[in-house]
Each structure stands twice: as C-alpha cells, then as structure tokens.
Amino acid sequence: MGKYNEALADLNKYLEKNQNIIGNQAENVFALSYRGFAFHKLKRVEESLEDLNKTIVIEPKNGWSLRSRGATYNEMDRATRKRGTIYLVMEDYEKALEDLNRVVKINMNNASQRGAVYQAIGKYDESSVDLLKHWR
Numbered sequence: 169m170g171k172y173n174e175a176l177a178d179l180n181k182y183l184e185k186n187q188n189i190i191g192n193q194a195e196n197v198f199a200l201s202y203r204g205f206a207f208h209k210l211k212r213v214e215e216s217l218e219d220l221n222k223t224i225v226i227e228p229k230n231g232w233s234l235r236s237r238g239a240t241y242n243e244m245d246r247a248t249r250k251r252g253t254i255y256l257v258m259e260d261y262e263k264a265l266e267d268l269n270r271v272v273k274i275n276m277n278n279a280s281q282r283g284a285v286y287q288a289i290g291k292y293d294e295s296s297v298d299l300l301k302h303w304r
Contacts, residue, residue, distance in 0.1 A: 172206040179203040197223045201233040208240045213247075216240045245274050253281055261289050276301055 179199050186196060204219030220237040223230055252267030268282040283298030 170209065172209045175206045176203060176210075179206065193226065197226050197230065197233075201230060201236065204233065204240075205236045208236055208243065211243070213240050213244050241274070245271055245278075249278055249281065252285075256281065256285050256288070259288070261285050272298075 179202060182199050183196065183203070186199075200219045201223045204216045204223065207213070207216035207219065217237065217240055220233045220240065223233040224237065227233070248267045249271045252264045252271060255261070255264035255267060264285045265282065268278065268285060271278045272282050279298040279301045280303075283295045286292070286295035286298060
C-alpha cells in the first residue's frame with residue numbers, strides 16, 4: 169500500500185494546524201487533494217470524495233483533484249458492479265438490480281449484467297433492451 173497511511177498522518181497534522189489560515193488556501197487545496205488521493209489509494213472512497221469535492225469547490229479547474237475524483241468514482245463503479253454480480257449469483261435479484269441500476273446510470277457498458285438479472289426474473293423485454301445496448 170505504499171506509505172499512504174504515513175502520508176495521511178502528515179497531511180492531517182498540516183490541515184489541522186492550517187485550517188483557519190485564509191492565506192494558505194492554495195496550500196490547503198494542495199494538501200486536501202493529496203489527502204483525497206491517499207484516501208483513494210487506501211480504498212476509503214467516501215473520505216476521498218469528501219476531500220476532493222472540497223478542493224473542486226475552491227478550485228473548479230484543479231486537474232489533479234478532478235482526475236483523482238474520477239478515479240475514485242471509477243473504483244466505486246467497479247465495486248458496486250462486482251457486488252451486483254455477486255447478488256445475481258446468489259439469486260438476490262432485488263439487491264442485484266439496486267446495484268446494477270446505479271452502475272448503468274454511470275456507464276451503459278454495464279447493461280449486460282443488469283440484462284442477466286432481468287432475464288433471471290422473467291423480464292425478457294427489459295433484458296433484451298439492456299443486452300442490445302451493451303452489444304452496440
């Protein structure tokens with residue numbers, strides 16, 4: 169995991185010490201964006217998004233924060249897709265659809281898994297639509 173935990177400790181100390189210093193806004197954005205990245209690498213996605221969203225509010229065109237947030241969303245997408253697939257295998261179709269509906273909103277390329285759930289519960293029209301979207 170690299171030294172992300174050590175980095176978090178240092179960044180937390182810095183941010184606690186400098187949180188009320190207005191003149192340090194650029195340095196705080198820098199520290200927040202790197203802490204968000206460290207959280208991402210440690211799979212602590214909610215904390216990652218919290219820090220990265222703060223930096224983007226302050227600096228909407230901050231490329232580092234935008235890329236890191238995109239990577240974090242991608243990680244969430246993969247985790248949710250995997251969980252939805254596990255629910256499908258376990259035949260817990262309601263939970264599978266819940267996860268896979270969320271994933272399909274983000275990326276239509278994941279429609280085939282949702283199509284498999286629809287097929288398993290006898291919703292063949294919905295299944296066909298999703299499978300066709302996936303293969304186009």
